[in-house]
Amino acid sequence: MKVKNSSQESRNLLNVLTSLPLFDNIFLKMQALNIAIVDDYLKQMEKNLLEEYIEKETTPIPTATLVSALSQMWIFALYELLRTWKQMVSELLAYNETISEIRSDPEFQRKKEKLGGPKKAKFYRPTVSKKVEEAFYDKGFKRIETDESFADILKESLDVVMEAYKSIANLRVTLAKHEIPGARGVRAFATGYSRIDMATGSMYWLIEKKNGSSEIISRRSIADSIRDLHVSESG
Numbered sequence: 001m002k003v004k005n006s007s008q009e010s011r012n013l014l015n016v017l018t019s020l021p022l023f024d025n026i027f028l029k030m031q032a033l034n035i036a037i038v039d040d041y042l043k044q045m046e047k048n049l050l051e052e053y054i055e056k057e058t059t060p061i062p063t064a065t066l067v068s069a070l071s072q073m074w075i076f077a078l079y080e081l082l083r084t085w086k087q088m089v090s091e092l093l094a095y096n097e098t099i100s101e102i103r104s105d106p107e108f109q110r111k112k113e114k115l116g117g118p119k120k121a122k123f124y125r126p127t128v129s130k131k132v133e134e135a136f137y138d139k140g141f142k143r144i145e146t147d148e149s150f151a152d153i154l155k156e157s158l159d160v161v162m163e164a165y166k167s168i169a170n171l172r173v174t175l176a177k178h179e180i181p182g183a184r185g186v187r188a189f190a191t192g193y194s195r196i197d198m199a200t201g202s203m204y205w206l207i208e209k210k211n212g213s214s215e216i217i218s219r220r221s222i223a224d225s226i227r228d229l230h231v232s233e234s235g
Helices: 013-018 026-056 061-099 108-115 127-136 139-146 150-177 219-227
Strands: 183-187 203-208 214-218
Touching (some): 026 061, 061 150, 061 203, 061 219, 139 150, 150 219, 214 219
């Protein structure tokens, strides 16, 4: 896998996200842009919050509450984008398994139809919706059919993203579901209660784990974990 260097460009959140395979989809790209814009906005808010805290020598409740609220919404948005991308990758890898034995067959098209091809919804959809799906979502399936290396690119990219994704998913479970990750129905400690990271001004949360340990994780560390991803340039 080719790895980007450690230049400032490689640490740009939008550039890293849109370097992932399938992000030529304009709708994924738009969501990545929104997340990057809010990240830049929050970084400035976090800087201002820390300066205000130092100046007043006490927590500025209104400012901290706003930064905390926006930070949670940003975590949810990032999680949903990566969850959607992960699901799309999984669908393509499953399709690759389905057609792997017939890809080089002269009767590929006929046999592909017999296998059923990519699963589609069995309900009425307007023509315009079908055309959008064909234009923006079916390209991956077509590439799987013709490019045997594409599945490897998808697998490598998924492996690169998974560690950061798991941390984001665990934080999301704590904040949104009020549960300990992996322990359905077990309520987490002080859900949503955040503190100010005195190094960056970012909000951080305590995440309990089902093995009895815990982890402190900040919004900035989540953003940096994405910026630091070594993403394939060939996706």
